[in-house]
Amino acid sequence: MVETAASAAPPVRVALIDANAAARAVVQGLLQAEGADVHAFGHGEEALLALAGDLRVDVVLVSRHLPDMGALELLRRLRQLPGGAVLPVVLITGDATESLRLSALEGGFTEVLLRAAPEQLAPHLRALLRRQVDLQRARILLVEDSPTMAAATAEALAPLGMEVEHVLRAHEALERLEQQAFDLVIVDVVLPGVLTGLGLLSAIRSRRDDLAELPVLAYTGYDERARRVEMLRRGANDYVTKPIDADELRARVSNLVRYWRLLQQVRRQHALMMRQAVTDALTGLHNRYLLDDLGPRLVRRAWRGGEPLTAMMLDLDHFKDVNDRHGHDRGDQVLQALAQRLREHVRPEDVLVRYGGEEFALLLPSLGPQVAAAHAERLRQAVAQRPLAGLALTASIGACVWQPAPTPGAAASAEEATAVLRGLLVCADRCLYRAKGAGRDRSVVEVAQGVPRA
Numbered sequence: 105m106v107e108t109a110a111s112a113a114p115p116v117r118v119a120l121i122d123a124n125a126a127a128r129a130v131v132q133g134l135l136q137a138e139g140a141d142v143h144a145f146g147h148g149e150e151a152l153l154a155l156a157g158d159l160r161v162d163v164v165l166v167s168r169h170l171p172d173m174g175a176l177e178l179l180r181r182l183r184q185l186p187g188g189a190v191l192p193v194v195l196i197t198g199d200a201t202e203s204l205r206l207s208a209l210e211g212g213f214t215e216v217l218l219r220a221a222p223e224q225l226a227p228h229l230r231a232l233l234r235r236q237v238d239l240q241r242a243r244i245l246l247v248e249d250s251p252t253m254a255a256a257t258a259e260a261l262a263p264l265g266m267e268v269e270h271v272l273r274a275h276e277a278l279e280r281l282e283q284q285a286f287d288l289v290i291v292d293v294v295l296p297g298v299l300t301g302l303g304l305l306s307a308i309r310s311r312r313d314d315l316a317e318l319p320v321l322a323y324t325g326y327d328e329r330a331r332r333v334e335m336l337r338r339g340a341n342d343y344v345t346k347p348i349d350a351d352e353l354r355a356r357v358s359n360l361v362r363y364w365r366l367l368q369q370v371r372r373q374h375a376l377m378m379r380q381a382v383t384d385a386l387t388g389l390h391n392r393y394l395l396d397d398l399g400p401r402l403v404r405r406a407w408r409g410g411e412p413l414t415a416m417m418l419d420l421d422h423f424k425d426v427n428d429r430h431g432h433d434r435g436d437q438v439l440q441a442l443a444q445r446l447r448e449h450v451r452p453e454d455v456l457v458r459y460g461g462e463e464f465a466l467l468l469p470s471l472g473p474q475v476a477a478a479h480a481e482r483l484r485q486a487v488a489q490r491p492l493a494g495l496a497l498t499a500s501i502g503a504c505v506w507q508p509a510p511t512p513g514a515a516a517s518a519e520e521a522t523a524v525l526r527g528l529l530v531c532a533d534r535c536l537y538r539a540k541g542a543g544r545d546r547s548v549v550e551v552a553q554g555v556p557r558a
């Protein structure tokens with residue numbers, strides 16, 4: 105059963121209340137340039153009259169000084185209008201002090217926007233509108249066995265423009281959560297069937313993926329302390345007591361959806377930062393921090409399975425001359441071309457990183473000494489046979505092959521695995537040094553005796 109309130113995002117409707125005609129025109133122009141539908145007013149009373157009548161908006165922007173009332177007075181009266189309790193009301197001010205910002209937020213404004221030059225204000229207004237559109241696009245899964253309650257909920261949420269999907273049973277809700285992304289679950293705690301609302305809550309919270317933190321708003325018919333505590337204990341973010349109050353429901357739903365959006369934004373940024381932390385900006389290859397993370401895992405796997413593991417160090421020959429003769433930019437291009445060349449020669453199970461400067465490290469599982477030596481030669485030839493960024497260059501390679509004794513069931517500790525990785529890299533580096541000493545453009549391979557340890 106689906107009750108859809110809205111799907112395509114309509115323009116965000118903004119009430120702009122500012123006594124200063126010139127300033128108002130600037131903000132109005134910026135908002136309209138972003139596609140907003142703007143209703144501008146110079147007086148508070150004028151705006152309140154329109155909003156108490158037919159005018160419906162998604163967000164209100166108000167300047168601090170109005171001819172007929174203060175911004176706080178306007179806010180108080182806006183909150184009393186139908187639907188006004190959840191309306192985002194943004195104060196726009198030229199006063200940048202932290203104390204003003206805090207007192208405005210404490211006073212009930214949703215945000216405080218600093219009045220600045222248009223080019224500085226524009227991105228803030230764009231972000232404000234984007235947040236509003238995001239909220240309108242929210243999808244809510246309503247799990248409610250009473251058709252009357254479901255209809256009342258859909259009606260109460262309609263002004264928010266969110267999409268409400270209704271299912272009757274908890275198990276249907278679990279199926280829908282598998283199929284589609286939702287921003288909030290509203291669940292009646294008492295549901296017929298094997299899985300109750302509380303059971304659904306526990307099922308969501310015990311998931312091992314991001315959905316475990318999906319906001320859940322619980323409906324209860326009993327305003328009873330023990331039941332409220334139980335709902336919160338099981339992980340409900342908030343609850344509403346039946347019969348529902350439309351304004352209260354909208355306010356709680358908006359808050360939870362905002363929280364979820366923020367959480368997702370933080371997660372995305374965190375994932376990006378984690379990627380950046382292990383990525384070398386010049387070549388796009390992973391950096392040595394990824395080796396520190398993945399290397400011990402490969403060591404433990406090799407140890408467990410008695411499979412060989414090879415570490416290789418590859419270093420361009422006379423790279424300093426490239427920089428000196430052709431400039432640092434050309435040197436960078438060479439490193440990028442080299443990274444691409446190496447990428448073409450690694451298998452999905454191999455780890456390739458830029459170890460630093462013009463040195464690259466590889467970890468290659470399951471190659472015996474002869475195959476590892478042949479592979480090192482192939483890499484050396486791959487560098488020498490074609491120019492890199494237009495320059496004929498060579499590389500030297502040091503490789504160290506570790507063949508663990510088959511010890512089924514034995515597992516290395518994390519510290520041991522790290523020590524073995526270091527030992528392998530030191531051994532490979534030693535081989536590289538020998539390759540350089542022997543005239544460069546060659547590979548030197550050594551089979552580790554015993555367990556390599558740094």
Ligand SMILES: Nc1nc2c(ncn2[C@@H]2O[C@H](COP(=O)(O)OP(=O)(O)OP(=O)(O)O)[C@@H](O)[C@H]2O)c(=O)[nH]1
Pocket residue numbers: 386419420421422423424425427431432433434435436439460461462540544
């Ligand atoms: N363009 C560029 N140069 C770098 C980068 N990182 C390190 N280098 C340069 O790489 C050069 C390494 O020089 P050396 O360690 O003397 O080694 P080499 O000239 O390659 O000599 P051998 O290794 O002995 O054959 C130095 O000039 C560094 O400045 C980088 O990201 N970009």
